[in-house]
Amino acid sequence: MRAMVYRGPYRVRVEEKDIPPIEHPNDAIIRVQMGAICGSDLHLYHGLVPDTRVGTTFGHEFIGVVHEVGSSVQNLKVGDRVMVPFNIFCGSCWFCARGLYGNCHNTNPNATAVGAIYGYSHTTGGYDGGQAAFVRVPVADVGPTLIPEWMSDEDAVMLTDALPTGYFGAQLGDIVQGDVVVVFGAGPVGLYAAKSAWLMGAGRVIVVDHIEDRLEKARTFAHAETLNFTTVKDIAVEMKKTTDFLGADVCIDAVGAEADGGFMQHVTTKLKLQGGSPIALNWAIDSVRKGGTISVVGVYGPVFSAVKFGDAMQKGLTLRMNQTPVKRQWPRLFEHVKSGVLKPSEIITHRIPLEHIAEGYHLFSSKLDGCIKPVVIPSAS
Amino acid sequence: MTYTAAKPPLPETPEQLRARIPGWGVDLDPADRPSSPKLDFRDDLTGAHWEFPDRQPEKYPRERSMEHKFLTPVFGTASPPRGVSGALRTLSYRKFSEADVAHWLILMAADRVDSMGSSFTSVLRGKPDNPITETGILGEFKARPIRDRFGRGRADTKHQWMDPLIVTTPWVLRAGVVYLVAKGLRARRD
Ligand SMILES: NC(=O)c1ccc[n+]([C@@H]2O[C@H](COP(=O)([O-])OP(=O)(O)OC[C@H]3O[C@@H](n4cnc5c(N)ncnc54)[C@H](O)[C@@H]3O)[C@@H](O)[C@H]2O)c1
Numbered sequence: 001m002r003a004m005v006y007r008g009p010y011r012v013r014v015e016e017k018d019i020p021p022i023e024h025p026n027d028a029i030i031r032v033q034m035g036a037i038c039g040s041d042l043h044l045y046h047g048l049v050p051d052t053r054v055g056t057t058f059g060h061e062f063i064g065v066v067h068e069v070g071s072s073v074q075n076l077k078v079g080d081r082v083m084v085p086f087n088i089f090c091g092s093c094w095f096c097a098r099g100l101y102g103n104c105h106n107t108n109p110n111a112t113a114v115g116a117i118y119g120y121s122h123t124t125g126g127y128d129g130g131q132a133a134f135v136r137v138p139v140a141d142v143g144p145t146l147i148p149e150w151m152s153d154e155d156a157v158m159l160t161d162a163l164p165t166g167y168f169g170a171q172l173g174d175i176v177q178g179d180v181v182v183v184f185g186a187g188p189v190g191l192y193a194a195k196s197a198w199l200m201g202a203g204r205v206i207v208v209d210h211i212e213d214r215l216e217k218a219r220t221f222a223h224a225e226t227l228n229f230t231t232v233k234d235i236a237v238e239m240k241k242t243t244d245f246l247g248a249d250v251c252i253d254a255v256g257a258e259a260d261g262g263f264m265q266h267v268t269t270k271l272k273l274q275g276g277s278p279i280a281l282n283w284a285i286d287s288v289r290k291g292g293t294i295s296v297v298g299v300y301g302p303v304f305s306a307v308k309f310g311d312a313m314q315k316g317l318t319l320r321m322n323q324t325p326v327k328r329q330w331p332r333l334f335e336h337v338k339s340g341v342l343k344p345s346e347i348i349t350h351r352i353p354l355e356h357i358a359e360g361y362h363l364f365s366s367k368l369d370g371c372i373k374p375v376v377i378p379s380a381s
Numbered sequence: 382m383t384y385t386a387a388k389p390p391l392p393e394t395p396e397q398l399r400a401r402i403p404g405w406g407v408d409l410d411p412a413d414r415p416s417s418p419k420l421d422f423r424d425d426l427t428g429a430h431w432e433f434p435d436r437q438p439e440k441y442p443r444e445r446s447m448e449h450k451f452l453t454p455v456f457g458t459a460s461p462p463r464g465v466s467g468a469l470r471t472l473s474y475r476k477f478s479e480a481d482v483a484h485w486l487i488l489m490a491a492d493r494v495d496s497m498g499s500s501f502t503s504v505l506r507g508k509p510d511n512p513i514t515e516t517g518i519l520g521e522f523k524a525r526p527i528r529d530r531f532g533r534g535r536a537d538t539k540h541q542w543m544d545p546l547i548v549t550t551p552w553v554l555r556a557g558v559v560y561l562v563a564k565g566l567r568a569r570r571d
Pocket residue numbers: 038039040041042043161162165184185186187188189190208209210211214229254255256257258259260261279280296297298299322323324372
């Protein structure tokens with residue numbers, strides 16, 4: 001089969017690989033119909049996630065058709081069309097039993113601090129991902145769900161990670177009616193977070209980024225006010241001014257470890273002297289009001305980051321964060337997509353054949369050609 | 382006003398927001414939000430029909446975090462450790478917990494050894510790395526590389542060009558230093 005493989009920082013190619021075999025009685029093998037590249041994949045692509053091995057296949061957002069099932073699989077059969085959450089989770093451990101599907105204890109031997117994710121280095125379990133013609137889906141009775149008749153393929157792919165994560169980010173903000181919500185990052189996650197903040201009753205939503213195409217999308221898709229951070233001298237002062245010097249009620253970090261806007265933070269992150277440049281997180285801490293809430297869905301590496309913890313303490317902030325338990329979000333999000341309140345596929349800008357995925361990574365990473373969300377199509381090769 | 386008890390006024394009323402934004406307020410009630418409360422016991426186990434999953438056969442000594450009691454019943458089998466990078470990875474899992482920064486630094490070093498070594502062995506295997514196609518740089522022709530980057534208030538264009546260098550160069554240098562030290566030691570021994 002054809003599969004994307006990692007070759008080293010900033011380098012990927014498409015190779016011939018064996019179709020993955022059943023390794024566990026509850027495995028399924030899925031023939032991928034559509035996948036996507038996520039902002040999280042860029043952290044891997046940039047060589048910033050520890051234990052990213054050459055030859056592994058990325059991709060944790062995909063939908064497809066069941067090709068083969070293991071002997072204990074009861075809920076799926078060959079030919080079913082399924083969407084697969086990015087978390088690999090057992091359903092039965094202490095954490096899964098309490099709904100923390102992003103923190104499963106039975107599927108990632110490599111780390112206890114991180115759940116298991118498809119195609120996301122050995123730090124999240126050493127699984128190959130779905131930027132390929134076929135993919136092994138472990139614990140097949142728990143994660144995958146049949147794609148409803150009425151749902152489009154592109155909406156289904158957005159529901160495997162980006163949309164639930166944006167919605168979850170807004171949820172972690174514990175928004176109450178009339179809250180001023182500031183979203184850092186206008187990538188797919190930030191755009192969906194901004195849109196979701198309105199559903200929870202926000203009174204104002206402000207999106208901060210420096211890429212104009214994305215800020216434009218924040219205005220049209222997410223109905224938000226926008227701020228290009230390169231146009232102001234000091235984000236904290238700007239946010240105080242616009243809130244009559246109170247500060248925002250809720251700030252959402254949808255940027256993560258590779259935030260721009262501070263040169264030394266950036267270089268020290270790339271040099272791996274810290275686990276992530278927490279510029280956006282620090283801006284959130286500075287911009288939120290005292291007693292406010294910070295929601296972090298941006299991803300950081302496992303070693304220390306220079307976070308302004310003292311300010312967070314002095315201000316009495318609530319910090320909430322996690323990997324999204326995707327399947328827990330689905331019932332409510334399915335309703336919103338069905339009713340038309342959310343139209344997730346509207347942010348897709350590029351449809352890339354698997355064979356051209358190296359160019360897809362380059363455009364998405366360098367943010368060229370107005371790229372906001374690329375989907376990957378194996379059969380178009 | 383912030384210096385008094387009242388909340389600063391908002392530019393739009395709920396009615397205006399509801400009219401402007403499809404779905405405004407549909408999830409106002411926290412009971413409609415799927416992840417609240419955070420810990421919520423589920424009896425259905427979302428389809429799991431076991432108390433503990435079957436154990437996946439371990440076909441090679443699978444590296445694992447020492448913060449786990451045992452090898453988890455389900456695990457990935459992509460790219461088992463091999464060569465020098467594999468030895469470093471195995472060492473890192475065997476000697477250091479996740480709480481120890483040495484664990485992560487050794488894994489990062491192994492990643493660089495892996496990518497440099499793989500470029501080398503790819504030549505021997507007859508599938509040499511091609512820096513032009515693998516970096517996807519040809520995608521630039523489909524974009525407008527200058528217009529998309531400059532004159533539009535982007536903060537990342539200052540460093541974009543050097544990021545691949547920063548990520549890889551220090552490791553190349555460090556590998557060089559290790560090589561020279563090893564060579565020196567051997568020269569002294571002979
Ligand atoms: N928690 C989860 O489960 C989960 C799931 C998916 C993605 N993520 C993470 O969410 C983050 C965003 O994902 P994405 O797909 O939207 O990625 P993306 O790379 O497309 O978007 C990030 C955006 O942040 C902007 N940005 C950079 N520095 C900034 C700053 N200082 N202030 C404001 N904006 C800044 C970038 O220009 C970009 O538009 C990533 O860190 C990703 O790993 C987390």
